[in-house]
Amino acid sequence: MSSSTAEESARSEAAMLPSPTPVQLINERGVAVDNDTETAAKYPMPSPEALMRAYDKLVTGRRVNDQAGALVRQGKMAVYPSSHGQEACQVAAALCLDAQDWLFPTYRDTVAVMTRDVDPVEVMVLLRGDWHSGYDPIEHKVATQSTPLATQLLHAVGVAHAAKLKGEDSVVVAMCGDGASSEGDFHEALNFAAVFHVPVVFFVQNNQYAISVPLSHQSVAPSLAHKAIGYGMPGERVDGNDLAGVLSVLGTAVQRARDGGGPTLVEAHTYRMQSHTNADDATRYRTDAEVAEWAPKDPLVRMKKYLTDAAVLTDEAEAAIGDDAERVAATLRDGLNSEVSVDPDDLFKYVYSEPTPQLNEQAAMLRDELSREGE
Amino acid sequence: MSSSTAEESARSEAAMLPSPTPVQLINERGVAVDNDTETAAKYPMPSPEALMRAYDKLVTGRRVNDQAGALVRQGKMAVYPSSHGQEACQVAAALCLDAQDWLFPTYRDTVAVMTRDVDPVEVMVLLRGDWHSGYDPIEHKVATQSTPLATQLLHAVGVAHAAKLKGEDSVVVAMCGDGASSEGDFHEALNFAAVFHVPVVFFVQNNQYAISVPLSHQSVAPSLAHKAIGYGMPGERVDGNDLAGVLSVLGTAVQRARDGGGPTLVEAHTYRMQSHTNADDATRYRTDAEVAEWAPKDPLVRMKKYLTDAAVLTDEAEAAIGDDAERVAATLRDGLNSEVSVDPDDLFKYVYSEPTPQLNEQAAMLRDELSREGE
Amino acid sequence: MTSVADQQTPAQAAAGRVADDDGTTTAAPVTFGKALTAALSDAMDSDEGVVVFGEDVGPLGGVFRITDGLTDRFGEQRCFDTPLAEAGIMGMAVGMAMNGMRPVVEMQFDAFAYPAFEQVVSHVAKMHNRTKGKVKLPIVIRIPYAGGIGGVEHHCDSSESYYVHTPGLTVLAPATVADAYTMLRDAIDSDDPVVFLEPKKMYWSKDAVDLKALETARRDPEVASGIGKAVVAREGTDATLIAYGPSVPTALAAADVAASEGRSLQVVDVRSLVPFDDETVAAAVRTTGRAVVIAEAPGFASVASEIVARVQERCFHSLAAPVRRVVGFDTPFPAPKLEHYYLPSVDRILDAVDDLQWED
Amino acid sequence: MTSVADQQTPAQAAAGRVADDDGTTTAAPVTFGKALTAALSDAMDSDEGVVVFGEDVGPLGGVFRITDGLTDRFGEQRCFDTPLAEAGIMGMAVGMAMNGMRPVVEMQFDAFAYPAFEQVVSHVAKMHNRTKGKVKLPIVIRIPYAGGIGGVEHHCDSSESYYVHTPGLTVLAPATVADAYTMLRDAIDSDDPVVFLEPKKMYWSKDAVDLKALETARRDPEVASGIGKAVVAREGTDATLIAYGPSVPTALAAADVAASEGRSLQVVDVRSLVPFDDETVAAAVRTTGRAVVIAEAPGFASVASEIVARVQERCFHSLAAPVRRVVGFDTPFPAPKLEHYYLPSVDRILDAVDDLQWED
Numbered sequence A, B: 001m002s003s004s005t006a007e008e009s010a011r012s013e014a015a016m017l018p019s020p021t022p023v024q025l026i027n028e029r030g031v032a033v034d035n036d037t038e039t040a041a042k043y044p045m046p047s048p049e050a051l052m053r054a055y056d057k058l059v060t061g062r063r064v065n066d067q068a069g070a071l072v073r074q075g076k077m078a079v080y081p082s083s084h085g086q087e088a089c090q091v092a093a094a095l096c097l098d099a100q101d102w103l104f105p106t107y108r109d110t111v112a113v114m115t116r117d118v119d120p121v122e123v124m125v126l127l128r129g130d131w132h133s134g135y136d137p138i139e140h141k142v143a144t145q146s147t148p149l150a151t152q153l154l155h156a157v158g159v160a161h162a163a164k165l166k167g168e169d170s171v172v173v174a175m176c177g178d179g180a181s182s183e184g185d186f187h188e189a190l191n192f193a194a195v196f197h198v199p200v201v202f203f204v205q206n207n208q209y210a211i212s213v214p215l216s217h218q219s220v221a222p223s224l225a226h227k228a229i230g231y232g233m234p235g236e237r238v239d240g241n242d243l244a245g246v247l248s249v250l251g252t253a254v255q256r257a258r259d260g261g262g263p264t265l266v267e268a269h270t271y272r273m274q275s276h277t278n279a280d281d282a283t284r285y286r287t288d289a290e291v292a293e294w295a296p297k298d299p300l301v302r303m304k305k306y307l308t309d310a311a312v313l314t315d316e317a318e319a320a321i322g323d324d325a326e327r328v329a330a331t332l333r334d335g336l337n338s339e340v341s342v343d344p345d346d347l348f349k350y351v352y353s354e355p356t357p358q359l360n361e362q363a364a365m366l367r368d369e370l371s372r373e374g375e
Numbered sequence C, D: 001m002t003s004v005a006d007q008q009t010p011a012q013a014a015a016g017r018v019a020d021d022d023g024t025t026t027a028a029p030v031t032f033g034k035a036l037t038a039a040l041s042d043a044m045d046s047d048e049g050v051v052v053f054g055e056d057v058g059p060l061g062g063v064f065r066i067t068d069g070l071t072d073r074f075g076e077q078r079c080f081d082t083p084l085a086e087a088g089i090m091g092m093a094v095g096m097a098m099n100g101m102r103p104v105v106e107m108q109f110d111a112f113a114y115p116a117f118e119q120v121v122s123h124v125a126k127m128h129n130r131t132k133g134k135v136k137l138p139i140v141i142r143i144p145y146a147g148g149i150g151g152v153e154h155h156c157d158s159s160e161s162y163y164v165h166t167p168g169l170t171v172l173a174p175a176t177v178a179d180a181y182t183m184l185r186d187a188i189d190s191d192d193p194v195v196f197l198e199p200k201k202m203y204w205s206k207d208a209v210d211l212k213a214l215e216t217a218r219r220d221p222e223v224a225s226g227i228g229k230a231v232v233a234r235e236g237t238d239a240t241l242i243a244y245g246p247s248v249p250t251a252l253a254a255a256d257v258a259a260s261e262g263r264s265l266q267v268v269d270v271r272s273l274v275p276f277d278d279e280t281v282a283a284a285v286r287t288t289g290r291a292v293v294i295a296e297a298p299g300f301a302s303v304a305s306e307i308v309a310r311v312q313e314r315c316f317h318s319l320a321a322p323v324r325r326v327v328g329f330d331t332p333f334p335a336p337k338l339e340h341y342y343l344p345s346v347d348r349i350l351d352a353v354d355d356l357q358w359e360d
């Protein structure tokens, strides 16, 4: 082979392989990282305003996780998969989007959904058990929180593909976990996105576990971001507890998609600080020591330190941000403490645009039954 | 990041990425390629004996493809997906294996199955329509030729996994096409193989088409072999029309697997010279000019040239090889010209180890029906 | 019987009109396959949001040529090939529908829709319900199904039972050229996801149908969608044969033979498996008091089981004999040389009719 | 009735023996879940080829803790976690079975088995037939299924109808602690692939069963496998309730209430959906002349449809009324707060029984 072909191929490979280590803009001590010029140019530090706005959401996100946990313990909610420790990813996934963009979240991405200004109580409809989903996905351009793993990535590709065909200027962020990256749908979604060259950013929160299964049993690849080259798209990895880093890396990928540059795979290295859900017992499969190692990497602590040191975050601002968080927590408490009534007729109403004769018969039977029971 | 980590990561990346261009040992003009020492060491030229043995099978393979095509035209066989043009891959896939090893072929890999000494007429049972498969997969360690794309790759991983658990010294070669690499099962198979570190060689015959769909609509990755790094295994690409190259690359991968080195992904660049099957019409989606470009790359022509120039292939040997091929073709003709009778009872016999009462009832009904019809 | 006879399809209505206009039916014979192609083409013409995609549906026109010419006519953006991955096709369809399009996807063969099963069951079927109708998924899933073409394994499954059992899916199984056209148009017009089952052995069957007239007839707001409507395909008084898709011609042939033997068999073409037309089916069976359900799929827990269950629930006191089934054996679909043993045949249907306790 | 009463399960036989030995049943209460764990453990003990794998089945012991302790006891090679991919799990099981092992795989929840559907339908079910028995696939697919635990969407599907309709699969649905043990052992011993359905709401239900005695009883060659055998779970004379899995306790409770109201209801626990025990079921219905089939799955084209169809085919002249169904609505499984409207209840069963035309 000619050396120019070899060089070209090496260059295109390099463009798709992730950085040798996860991108980081602010380190664990809350200090800005002195990145090389190339990295700094590709992943610029967000503006102080952007960071402050994001920090506000970060604090609210943590508060939502805590509040939801409490509501589960009080029996107001059936189950809550907490994103405690992953809030930087949650917040950035929503904030990197414009109004015309779409978000495809999973069951764990409640905070991301709320960060996109979906009503917190509507979000909780699913976890309270009133219905399978509570908000309007079309209005908010936020898909239902997906439970069947990785399936939503294909929906995201479809939305992006339709947007492209219709000439819309929308970008789609599709979220999933490290475990979900093993599913066939992950593969098909990334490949479709690359082949159709559609504006999707795949955002994998690698929180090191799929319920009890550690990453090492999920993949032996150098990183999950190394999967990207196999589809012909760039892959990048970022410190998922560094809000500035995640904002920047996602921002760059979203901009690239918006500019017609096609899809990107972003892997955030983070950690699920709590059990998979309240129904899980993480002590069965990991040590407290391991969890403790991640505590100092907390996304809030480091962001607070950085913003305080930069004199952007004042005591006053911090108080206001705390108030914001408390307001959301209060909304959640109020919403979940008030009883909602469910309507048995709803069982039949939405299966099709119009109920079939069979469903009408079944609805009538149930109504008759309930009327005889005096319900 | 420290420069040593960066170097290490670059080294491990380099070990998993394929060569910048497909490996080739004998070029299109039948001349040995002067590879760099690293490549030459990794992929040595097979011995003249090995090449002669393989060439014999190559000639037979081509003859089988031609004969099968004729039998289809004569109505003796329902359908035949020809591997004309891909015989180097077919032959190498079988010859790289030892007796204790397994082969997982697809519908197109009839020649590979025969090269592993499965009776040609038994192989054709499927395509003649007598039954869904005609040979004993356990006896030959050759799985049934898989129709549902990519599904067999997982079976291959399972066989290898069991072999590893039982301490067997077996390697599994699992075949699929370029199109099949888009299926979710491809992804899951490669990932399982890597995570469980089992002795499988995934062998993708990239013949540029999935029925009518060209590779460019299937993948925009630098190559299919670039998918390997996303699973943490080495990927390699080879000129699939270069029998010596395929033998060598597969041989190296099989040896690596046998030595406990885990799985490898090998992509062979080749071309489907004929329509997908006799039922297909390739002129609807590709030009004659494109096909013509591949004609001079034919695996037989170049191998014959090389072996003749090396004075290994004499006229006498060539004649003997031709006789071998004719013998197989005659076996096929005889086998397919003799009528086989099918037994309606077979419909019910093999659904379970023992027919259920329901199946016995149904079999009795059919027997009764047939006896009344005087069949 | 009028209530049954009144259930006309738009197809029948249109065909009638054509015949009325000039006294005779002058339409040229058209194949089932070409009627489908015309339906796709007309639907793409009438609604920009309709997009067609799948494996080999572009330049090749599909392995059965049903999408023949669509890429030429509407461009690569409206009819295109995808990478080879059925879950991918189905999942992408979900997203495109969420974003306002009306995807019509082709699964190349019945058994090759199985990789998409999770997408179909967990999303396509459930999204409308999950979102209380806020997200509509007007997706049509075209599936060439069933046997009779000597296909190899995995190419002949009758997979309808998997879909009809999944709430949220509309499942259509046309059996005539006219229905191929109108029901595919109905399916594309539906705001609900539709599994559209095409009996592959009938792709080449012909009927004198004026597709233009059908197209015009559909615009008449009086002509309702065929979804949810069975039809009496042949009148008869002694027993009712209930069939759909590839079994309808077999049932009609059996009725022909029976007629020559002095027995009058009614044939109901179910057409719409979900929603099911209980009214037409039950009314038909009540007139004869005897019924045989015919289907190619393995009988166990199938559409045929459901029809038997529904008929006995609704017509119990009209029944002179148990409802019989002539269905596929509970075996995998056999290899080509054995399929004639497997498929419901005229003789097997007549045997079942003979068994309907006429002496009682 | 003797023919019906004779159909004893090995479990009953064993339980009987325990009771006989010391006059009373002294076994400590054991949960359905623990009986399953014991079955896995005993099977792994008795056959080295038995391997257990799936998602979270290793150190965690499965989300329902059914595989609790197996990795500790048998090592990571015998009970292990896989990457998160159900088709992967199923496809790997096929290969391991081809190479001489007996894989027992866990699908974490019903709806999460759908990604493996193609592997199940196109390979697991068909390999034995495809190879004329040369390749056997002794695979057990454990699926926690059905509702009653207030689970969110995708965690409560009753997916049995998909599997029973697929020839080549044995489908078991135990409803008692003793059957949980013996039928899982039967499943693992079977040379055919078995879909083993575990009603998740019953994991914590207890019964005084001596698992050791069951283990011993199984070694008696006289005690046959429970596969293909229904049992009469309660004698009764007025009507027959036919149920399986999670509906069996509901049916028994309904029979209790009916008894207090003076109506004697017989309850048949189907247990083995495929193969189906026509003999026991038909014999039972013939004794009462009335039947109600109970199941949680949506009714359309379901196991319940099949049972209705079979019963009317076999017992037509013994039936005083149409066979009724009390089944899931034809809707997706509802959110937790609505599931009590959906699930077959004692009242709904009694309503159906009232409807069996007692006046006729």
Ligand SMILES: Cc1ncc(C[n+]2csc(CCOP(=O)(O)OP(=O)(O)O)c2C)c(N)n1
Pocket: A108, A147, A148, A149, A176, A177, A178, A179, A180, A181, A207, A209, A210, A211, A272, A276, D055, D084, D108, D112, D115
């Ligand atoms: C198709 C499918 N299989 C299995 C499950 C059950 N399940 C729910 S969450 C989970 C682990 C997911 O891990 P990961 O993708 O890393 O996301 P995380 O929970 O860590 O956010 C599993 C196995 C599921 N929801 N969907």
Ligand SMILES: Cc1ncc(C[n+]2csc(CCOP(=O)(O)OP(=O)(O)O)c2C)c(N)n1
Pocket: B108, B147, B148, B149, B176, B177, B178, B179, B180, B181, B207, B209, B210, B211, B272, B276, C055, C084, C108, C112, C115
């Ligand atoms: C799951 C599945 N989907 C679709 C098909 C139909 N089909 C048969 S061969 C083929 C193309 C396969 O292309 P490739 O993998 O490149 O193999 P090749 O035929 O070129 O050898 C398709 C789409 C199938 N067999 N299985």
Ligand SMILES: [Mg+2]
Pocket: A177, A178, A179, A205, A206, A207, A208, A209, A210, A211
């Ligand atoms: Mg995770």
Ligand SMILES: [Mg+2]
Pocket: B177, B178, B179, B205, B206, B207, B208, B209, B210, B211
């Ligand atoms: Mg190909």
